[in-house]
Amino acid sequence: MNNYVNDFPLLLQRDEKGHQTIYLDNAATTQKPFSVLNAVSKYYESSNANPHRGAYDLSVQATNILESARKKVRGFIGAKSDNQIVFTKNSTEALNIIAQSYGMTSLKAGDRVVLAVSEHHSNLVPWQVAAKAKGAVISYLYTDKDGAVSQEEIEEKITKQTKIVAVAHISNVTGKINPIEAIIERAHKFGAVVVVDGTQSTPHISVDISALDADFYVFSGHKMLAPMGIGILCGKENLLESMPPFLYGGDMIEYVEEQDSTYAPLPQKFEGGTQNVGGAAGLSAAIDYLNVIGMPTIMEIEKELTTYMLEKLSNIPHLKVIGSLNPEGRIGVVPFVMEGAHPHDIATILNADKIAVRAGHHCAQPFHKYLGVSSTCRASVYLYNTKDDIDRLAESLKEVRRWLGYGTKRIVH
Numbered sequence: 001m002n003n004y005v006n007d008f009p010l011l012l013q014r015d016e017k018g019h020q021t022i023y024l025d026n027a028a029t030t031q032k033p034f035s036v037l038n039a040v041s042k043y044y045e046s047s048n049a050n051p052h053r054g055a056y057d058l059s060v061q062a063t064n065i066l067e068s069a070r071k072k073v074r075g076f077i078g079a080k081s082d083n084q085i086v087f088t089k090n091s092t093e094a095l096n097i098i099a100q101s102y103g104m105t106s107l108k109a110g111d112r113v114v115l116a117v118s119e120h121h122s123n124l125v126p127w128q129v130a131a132k133a134k135g136a137v138i139s140y141l142y143t144d145k146d147g148a149v150s151q152e153e154i155e156e157k158i159t160k161q162t163k164i165v166a167v168a169h170i171s172n173v174t175g176k177i178n179p180i181e182a183i184i185e186r187a188h189k190f191g192a193v194v195v196v197d198g199t200q201s202t203p204h205i206s207v208d209i210s211a212l213d214a215d216f217y218v219f220s221g222h223k224m225l226a227p228m229g230i231g232i233l234c235g236k237e238n239l240l241e242s243m244p245p246f247l248y249g250g251d252m253i254e255y256v257e258e259q260d261s262t263y264a265p266l267p268q269k270f271e272g273g274t275q276n277v278g279g280a281a282g283l284s285a286a287i288d289y290l291n292v293i294g295m296p297t298i299m300e301i302e303k304e305l306t307t308y309m310l311e312k313l314s315n316i317p318h319l320k321v322i323g324s325l326n327p328e329g330r331i332g333v334v335p336f337v338m339e340g341a342h343p344h345d346i347a348t349i350l351n352a353d354k355i356a357v358r359a360g361h362h363c364a365q366p367f368h369k370y371l372g373v374s375s376t377c378r379a380s381v382y383l384y385n386t387k388d389d390i391d392r393l394a395e396s397l398k399e400v401r402r403w404l405g406y407g408t409k410r411i412v413h
């Protein structure tokens with residue numbers, strides 16, 4: 001198995017008993033390799049200044065770091081122009097920009113906004129706000145019990161009333177890859193604009209947004225080895241041109257008069273205020289790290305881990321994996337419940353063995369309600385995890401019910 005873990009200082013830390021953390025909450029955020037940490041500290045040690053604002057060397061260096069990160073991102077996701085790449089704080093901010101700026105100016109009463117029922121709240125609540133303000137209606141693409149959206153559902157829900165379709169490329173609850181090509185094709189047939197939430201896809205699978213023909217695409221750096229506080233909004237240039245800015249103030253203007261202003265061209269029009277250059281340096285280094293390994297190799301590593309994890313977890317008595325047990329068409333995000341054990345108790349017991357998993361509704365309350373579960377535990381892998389980590393998880397899970405006072409025999413009702 002791989003030894004990428006040696007590149008991640010946090011994962012090498014040992015506690016007073018000599019134990020390392022088994023980190024399996026990668027869908028929430030990922031750990032950072034030395035190269036990313038070094039890129040961030042090198043920026044602050046040697047090039048820190050306000051970008052786009054000074055004629056002096058340091059400011060020029062900061063500008064160059066920011067702009068070369070923009071180019072790196074463009075190449076990584078296959079966008080056509082640097083003007084399409086807007087730096088944001090995270091996916092949530094990017095989705096709010098689209099809903100507030102594009103949604104509020106394009107939606108009319110009676111229009112439909114189509115979301116998947118599995119959306120993360122960040123791609124759901126901003127649309128509720130915009131739809132309510134404009135009198136538009138939200139309709140949902142419902143999934144089967146494994147979290148899959150069917151072609152029939154796409155055809156039934158995306159119609160000529162649809163103006164915006166906003167869906168995750170990959171679900172953060174089930175790890176299921178949505179049929180994004182079919183959704184985009186259907187939406188474009190009716191002239192609707194498609195917003196793809198790439199938060200869980202960009203870190204794990206090769207993405208080419210030009211080939212996909214996505215109108216908007218967003219992701220967060222922190223879920224793909226970069227620091228927190230840097231994210232991306234990518235949009236087709238004609239759409240970004242047509243939209244009003246979201247944040248007004250410094251850096252996003254061209255001329256300011258006492259009573260009126262004109263705005264900077266793309267992408268600065270959407271980048272009001274001082275940008276996170278250190279975060280951009282980290283994101284650039286994260287993309288370099290991923291590119292050296294190669295996304296196809298990362299996909300292979302994760303597929304092997306996912307197959308192994310599904311097999312191991314599905315063989316644990318009283319444990320039920322939510323969603324499909326098929327390792328195809330998904331990434332290594334695996335939600336599960338256990339008879340007689342609350343997800344928070346499971347996560348707490350695993351924590352005693354230094355295993356980090358997520359418990360709760362994973363910012364997808366409507367989806368949990370739809371699936372008929374109030375909360376789940378979720379284990380999610382990244383390239384630095386190993387089969388050994390999954391063995392440790394499985395061993396620890398086998399002990400959960402004993403900790404909660406149950407016997408080992410199964411009661412069959």
Ligand SMILES: Cc1ncc(COP(=O)(O)O)c(C=O)c1O
Pocket residue numbers: 027028090091092093120122123168170171172197199200220363
């Ligand atoms: C699918 C999906 N969309 C959006 C988000 C929001 O990301 P952030 O909190 O980085 O803005 C997440 C985070 O878990 C996610 O998994």
